Amino acid sequence: MSELNISQIGKTAVLLGGHSAEREVSLRSGEAVFNALRKKGVDCIKFDPSEQELTQLKALNVKNVWIALHGRGGEDGTIQAALEFLNIKYTGSSVSASAIAMDKWRSKMIWKAMGLPVANHTLVDQSVVVDDALVRRLVARLGPVVFVKPSREGSSVGMNKATSLDSLKAALIEAKKYDDEVLVESFITGKEYTVSILGNKALPSISMVTPREFYDYEAKYHSNETQYFCPSGLNPEEEKEIAELAQTAFSALGCQGWGRVDFIRDEASGQFMLLEANTVPGMTESSLVPKAAAEAGVSFGDLVLKILETAVNR
Template sequence: MNKKIAVLLGGTSSEREISIKSGYAVLNSLLKSGLNAYPIDTRDYSIMKLKQEGFDKVYISLHGYGGEDGSIQGVLQYLNIPYTGSGIMSSSISIDKFRTKLLWKSRGLLTAPDIYISKKKNIASIYPLIVKKTLKLGFPVLIKPNNQGSSIGITLVSCLDQLKNAIKIAFSYDNNILIEKFIKGKEYTISILGEKVLPSIHISTKNNFYDYDAKYMSSSTQYSCPSGLNILQETELQKIAILAWNTLGCSGCGRIDVILDNENKFWLLEVNTIPGMTNRSLVPMSAQNMGISFDKLVLLILNMNDQNLL
């Protein structure tokens, strides 16, 4: 029997547009492979109806809140419908940059020093303390929302005059933010597919860092796969990536972003449990280097995670 597959896309997060692009790329690939797949925009559809409408499986292409944070995974678990990607707990931890970093630090993995600030506090009253702690970190720093992806709401701050506005921008996207020491170096991303670590990709951008513009708009951003790391570095990065992935309890397919500093140390940036699947996306690029076509990759991801119901 041809199973009925729902591709969840769109949603209501700030990453809606990217999710729609990813979702339709996945949908078209599934249709091309002869599968019975349908697009479901969770903004306009109650996913509680998936069971009564006869869906057997879900491919999650939602990014950010409502897709990558464990909430949709919880509903699907309740409905007893298998879904792609990580489970409830690992999804909810992975979208939380601060708690992700705490777990990584507990395993001895390198991650940039940071300051965590909650909107619950009166920011005006603690601002002098924020300034003091930021000066201790040393400029430049990145100000980022704690629970956002796609580099949305992130500002690179190189002097004290820019701090207050950058904090305001980050708080417009989330109630909790991070002020993080900016690690200078080369940026790499490494994809994980099941138990397999795919070849790393080197990302070079003319921007100050790999921001939203560099990811989705700029034509000058360059991706190299193979990444140019030597065998020892690639092996070390693969070990770091799988430890970081397993520490969070992630499963299925995902991506981990790192910086290689000037002293040849890898610093973990963040994990992406529902990576993009557009024509600019990095997991398909890395898979291609292994001889895995986009259509095969989509099928591998679809059929990988039935254990999410165990």
């Protein structure tokens, strides 16, 4: 149970919607958070920055913001900077940490420099022409099977697995629709895991199994066939290992408050490999942070309050 004094919180705005490719998920997350806060007695409103000017928050006497915006404009430091300018407290990570965590390539560069485990990867930026010569070079460097991801998108938006020269070229062109910087990394065979962070604590890990080729946007938000396991099936030593790695990786980017770190476990070596950090993970009915919190004995309502506490105590 949160130790927040509800009567002293002040008006809270749940930011949801926005302009990003993840607007649909953000609306669902924000609605769930808003309803939970209302049930806990918090004086709160819903606020969509794509429909209202942020300066209206001051006119509405908003003291705290619960950020439920996903993707660009919501978890990349943009909204965090605007709220700091308005002197309004907000949930989650700071401006700089949010910007770095949103950028998959730069996150991996930091992790790699610290000696943390990441897949071989490279960046294709706006100066690089996507042609046959490029895809041949990428395959020679990273192997015949790769993942292609817009560097600064979330929820697997624009992400594709490429198994041939033609599919790699198509994947690069598709990813560039979302970002002029594209991360390309070697494919690792193994099971995917995620570890949620709440305060300074790692919650129980979750493993995911999907009949789809990988854990993509469809598997995350629309499929009824995706299976989640929490406990994830790891033994106590492995659970301790992945928890410590998640906390180290999260802190390395300067992240704080709450979030999630995603992994794939290399089937060949057994090594947990870092995929990405999320500073504003989904809070929908199928989202992973609430599942992990429930396994740790934290209800959805208390989880939402504990996250709000990161704003109030900012």
